[in-house]
Amino acid sequence: MKAAAAIDVRELSKRFGDKLVVDRVSLQVQRGEIFGFLGPNGSGKTTSIRMMCGLLTPDGGEGHCLGYDIRREAAQIKRQVGYMTQRFSYWEDLSIRENLDFVARLYQLPRRREAVDRALEDLGLASRARQLTGTLSGGWKQRLALAACMLHEPQLLLLDEPTAGVDPSARRDFWEELHRLAARGISVLVSTHYMDEAERCHKLAYIAYGRLLVQGRGEEVIASQKLSTWRLEGEDLVNLAQRLERTPGVAQVIAFGAALHVSSHDAGLMDTLRVLPGVRRVETIATGLEDVFVYLMSHADDNFRQGAP
Amino acid sequence: MSREWFSLARWWSIVLKEVLQLRRDRITLAMIVGIPLVQISLFGFAINNDPRHLPTAVIAADHSEITRSLIAGLQNSSYFEVTETLPDEAAGARALAQGRVQFVLNIPADFTVRLIRGERPAVLLEADATDPSATGNALSAASGILQGVIDKDFKGPLAALAGGAAPFEMRLHRLYNPEGITQYNIVPGLMGVILTLTLVLMTGLAITRERERGTMENLLATPVLPLEVMTGKILPYIVIGLIQTTIIMLAAHFMFRVPFVGSVLALYLAALLFIAASLTVGITLSSLAGNQLQAMQMTMFYFLPNILLSGFMFPFRGMPQWAQVLGSVLPLTHFNRLVRGIMLKGNGWVELWPDVWPILLFTVLVMGVALRFYRRTLD
Numbered sequence: 001m002k003a004a005a006a007i008d009v010r011e012l013s014k015r016f017g018d019k020l021v022v023d024r025v026s027l028q029v030q031r032g033e034i035f036g037f038l039g040p041n042g043s044g045k046t047t048s049i050r051m052m053c054g055l056l057t058p059d060g061g062e063g064h065c066l067g068y069d070i071r072r073e074a075a076q077i078k079r080q081v082g083y084m085t086q087r088f089s090y091w092e093d094l095s096i097r098e099n100l101d102f103v104a105r106l107y108q109l110p111r112r113r114e115a116v117d118r119a120l121e122d123l124g125l126a127s128r129a130r131q132l133t134g135t136l137s138g139g140w141k142q143r144l145a146l147a148a149c150m151l152h153e154p155q156l157l158l159l160d161e162p163t164a165g166v167d168p169s170a171r172r173d174f175w176e177e178l179h180r181l182a183a184r185g186i187s188v189l190v191s192t193h194y195m196d197e198a199e200r201c202h203k204l205a206y207i208a209y210g211r212l213l214v215q216g217r218g219e220e221v222i223a224s225q226k227l228s229t230w231r232l233e234g235e236d237l238v239n240l241a242q243r244l245e246r247t248p249g250v251a252q253v254i255a256f257g258a259a260l261h262v263s264s265h266d267a268g269l270m271d272t273l274r275v276l277p278g279v280r281r282v283e284t285i286a287t288g289l290e291d292v293f294v295y296l297m298s299h300a301d302d303n304f305r306q307g308a309p
Numbered sequence: 310m311s312r313e314w315f316s317l318a319r320w321w322s323i324v325l326k327e328v329l330q331l332r333r334d335r336i337t338l339a340m341i342v343g344i345p346l347v348q349i350s351l352f353g354f355a356i357n358n359d360p361r362h363l364p365t366a367v368i369a370a371d372h373s374e375i376t377r378s379l380i381a382g383l384q385n386s387s388y389f390e391v392t393e394t395l396p397d398e399a400a401g402a403r404a405l406a407q408g409r410v411q412f413v414l415n416i417p418a419d420f421t422v423r424l425i426r427g428e429r430p431a432v433l434l435e436a437d438a439t440d441p442s443a444t445g446n447a448l449s450a451a452s453g454i455l456q457g458v459i460d461k462d463f464k465g466p467l468a469a470l471a472g473g474a475a476p477f478e479m480r481l482h483r484l485y486n487p488e489g490i491t492q493y494n495i496v497p498g499l500m501g502v503i504l505t506l507t508l509v510l511m512t513g514l515a516i517t518r519e520r521e522r523g524t525m526e527n528l529l530a531t532p533v534l535p536l537e538v539m540t541g542k543i544l545p546y547i548v549i550g551l552i553q554t555t556i557i558m559l560a561a562h563f564m565f566r567v568p569f570v571g572s573v574l575a576l577y578l579a580a581l582l583f584i585a586a587s588l589t590v591g592i593t594l595s596s597l598a599g600n601q602l603q604a605m606q607m608t609m610f611y612f613l614p615n616i617l618l619s620g621f622m623f624p625f626r627g628m629p630q631w632a633q634v635l636g637s638v639l640p641l642t643h644f645n646r647l648v649r650g651i652m653l654k655g656n657g658w659v660e661l662w663p664d665v666w667p668i669l670l671f672t673v674l675v676m677g678v679a680l681r682f683y684r685r686t687l688d
Contacts, residue, residue: 055529078532089527106531 006031006156006187007052009063009070014047014056021047023210024061029156029189029203034182036201037191040297044210045191046086049158052189053083066155079107082149086160088141090148092134096125099133100148107152119147139170146177157181159190163197175200195290204289206296213296218289225292227251228267232260233281240278247272252295263291336603339610360443360627363411364392366404370418379432382458383414388447405437405484406660408646411444411626412436424477431478438483439649440494443624448481455479485653492565497652498621500557501644504580505587505615506608508550512591513604515542521600539679543588550584551577561652570655579647582665586640586672593679615641640668 007029014022022044029035037045050056052065054074062069068076090099100119104112120126123143136144142162149157157178163171175197178188182202190201198204198218205215214224234240241260244253249266262273274282365383369376383389389412395401401413415433423430434451436444459476486493516539519525528538554577561567590611598604616622618636625636636642643664650656650664 053530055526075532078530081530083527083530085523085526085530087523089523091524092522103531106528106533108532 004064004067005029006033007035007063007065007189009052009061009065011061012048012051012058012063013060014044014051015059021210022051022058025207025210025212026061027205027212027215029187031155031187032182032185033202034178034188034190034200036198036204037189037207038193038198038204038293039191039207043208045207046160048207049083049160049189049191053077053081053158055083079152080154081156081158082152082154083158084145084149084160084162086164088145090133090141090145093132095130095132096120096136096144097129099144100151103148103151109152115151119151123147138165139167142166142170142174146174150181155186157186157188157190159188161191161193163192163194171197195288195293198289198293206293208297222287222289222292225287225295226265227263227287227291227295228265228269229261229263229285229287229291230270230273231256231283231285232262232273232279233258234260234279236278240276243276243278244273247276252291252298254291254294261285261288261291263287263295336598336606360447360624361387362390363388363443363447363626364409365389365412365414366393366395366401366410367391368395368398368401368413368415371416371420373421375421375424376416378461379416379455379458380414382454382461383451386450386454388450388454389414401435403660405435406650406654406656407663408437408650409663410437412447420477427476429476429478431480433480433482435482435484438486439653440620440624441486442494443626444483448483451481452479493567493653494649495621496557496561496565496567497648498619498645500554500561500580500648501583501619501641502616502621503553503557504550504583504644505641506612507553508546508584508587509591509594509611510605510608511549512543512546512588513595513598513608514601515546516592516595517598517601517604539592543592546588546591547581547584550587551580554580567652569652571651571657572655575657575661576648576651579644579651579661579665582668582672583640583644583647586644586668586675589672589675589679593675593682596679596682615639618642620645637667638671640671643667 005028007027009028010026011024012022012026013020013024025044025048027035037049039045047056051058052063052070054065054070054077057071062071064070065077066080068080070077091102094102097116097120100116101112104115109115117126120129125131125140125144133141133144146159146162163174166174171194178190179200182188190197192198201218203215203217204221206213206221214221216224232240232244237255237258237260241253241255244250244260244262249264249269249272251263251265254261254263262269270282270284273279367380369380380391384391391414392410393404395404395413398415401415404410405413413433413435415435417430417432420430420432434448436448438444455477519528519538529535558569558573558576562569591608594607594611595604598607614635618628618632619625619639619641620636621641625633625642628636646664647661650661654660
């Protein structure tokens with residue numbers, strides 16, 4: 001087997017009842033890459049991830065995960081993939097050590113005790129190994145979950161909103177850990193809602209209503225939407241924003257603290273903006289990921305309706 | 310202190326919400342309708358403590374007008390229904406042990422001759438008295454029936470025999486439970502009832518709990534196979550079942566002094582078979598139930614007919630035909646017979662087999678359903 005891409009899926013589709021939850025999603029994740037998977041709630045992120053690790057059978061499309069066919073070789077994929085579910089899914093009525101030990105047994109690790117001891121040591125939970133998992137705080141649960149799904153030293157990590165409900169400093173630690181793992185050649189697919197996390201990914205994909213709208217490196221994603229963005233300062237921002245939204249050529253207006261971010265496909269809009277009543281200051285800024293994602297999210301709906309028969 | 314007054318509008322919104330939720334919860338709806346219906350039909354029609362048409366075998370070594378009218382008299386009473394004619398006493402004993410018949414009427418070869426000579430011969434009516442309530446009324450009716458036969462038939466030259474003491478004697482043998490002690494019947498029956506309730510419920514809950522807490526997804530993402538999850542979760546309950554069996558057996562022996570005639574090994578084997586059947590039911594229910602509450606409700610739904618139709622609480626043969634057919638499907642019915650057969654009758658393999666294969670068949674069929682519905686992936 002050649003060193004295939006960590007994930008290479010084409011045209012994946014999944015239908016629940018008559019609802020098309022994932023609509024022909026294709027994406028590639030290279031080895032050692034941290035791939036950010038973004039999109040609003042209910043956009044099909046979790047379903048896509050479940051199909052990639054063999055938990056769900058796709059209704060259409062095909063693909064490989066670590067070189068294994070996602071339809072026929074789910075068993076091999078499961079052995080080499082670490083999957084962290086969106087909801088904490090370890091056993092709260094087991095102690096920390098019992099959980100790790102149970103997972104180690106499921107993967108039939110050769111030196112189980114050592115592996116568990118090392119994981120506890122790395123986690124810094126060695127002294128609390130006997131504590132019931134249900135009594136851990138959100139941040140600790142998340143670290144435990146990551147340790148548990150790393151126990152069998154997977155080549156690929158699929159993380160479904162791993163940092164939801166985790167405080168900023170724990171999130172920062174978590175991402176540092178992800179980058180250490182990636183440096184060791186482990187591939188990571190991580191879904192998230194946080195922009196700062198999106199910016200820490202090597203590559204990104206944005207999915208809405210089951211469709212993959214854009215994927216690539218951060219700059220590529222930004223460039224793909226061909227938006228120019230300005231930062232506006234002025235009086236009565238709420239009213240100004242409403243007026244701006246009605247101005248022809250304005251694609252979107254987002255409030256950022258004491259200023260507005262105005263985006264447009266028309267790079268020459270700045271002259272129009274400058275003379276608007278109430279505008280004190282206009283400066284051109286680089287379009288950020290957040291501007292693009294908000295734009296994608298608000299326009300995905302329209303695209304979807306247009307695409308539908 | 311501020312007080313909140315009861316708000317009708319708020320209250321009504323709660324009512325509407327409950328109705329909405331209920332309408333979507335089809336299991337609860339089915340239970341709401343199903344339980345009363347089941348209870349009414351079972352208590353109202355199926356339960357009969359005065360069972361009639363009890364299967365009776367006749368060993369008639371003597372064929373005469375009088376024996377024929379004797380048999381006809383038993384039949385006409387509607388308590389006894391002659392279902393087979395057997396050649397000898399050994400065959401009669403086997404029919405009783407297997408539970409094929411409730412009674413064996415044994416008429417000796419020289420009965421008519423000795424009757425006419427005025428020697429007061431005896432007929433023997435043997436009863437399977439394992440469940441005293443099943444045979445009690447029929448047995449007390451038996452002597453009256455015979456008196457009727459005498460009054461009707463002993464005319465003309467035989468009229469002299471009709472007066473005074475009865476011209477023949479009827480001997481009753483209550484087999485297996487001569488004193489008619491109810492506990493002898495109930496306590497062994499309890500074994501199956503308790504095993505059913507705990508095993509079906511516990512496995513059902515154990516598996517739905519995984520799904521409810523989201524840990525099933527985690528399990529499925531590891532290399533562990535569904536069959537491993539299922540069987541692995543079952544094993545502890547098999548042990549629990551065997552412990553329960555032991556406790557009930559000890560209680561039967563030491564607390565209720567129920568005789569134990571048969572083999573302990575046979576009882577444990579029967580218990581294992583029954584535990585397997587109950588566990589497959591538990592797994593099947595859990596793969597149908599969406600959460601723990603539903604699993605619990607379904608268990609009750611399964612448990613109720615088991616209690617009522619298996620012959621545990623009420624004599625099996627007292628139920629109408631349709632209820633007996635339903636009851637024959639349930640493993641508890643057969644397990645009750647196995648336990649009583651082993652403990653009270655000392656039955657061996659040949660007598661037990663008729664109640665072993667239905668449990669086996671049931672288990673295999675239910676297992677098929679379970680495997681069909683078990684969610685291998687999350688689809």
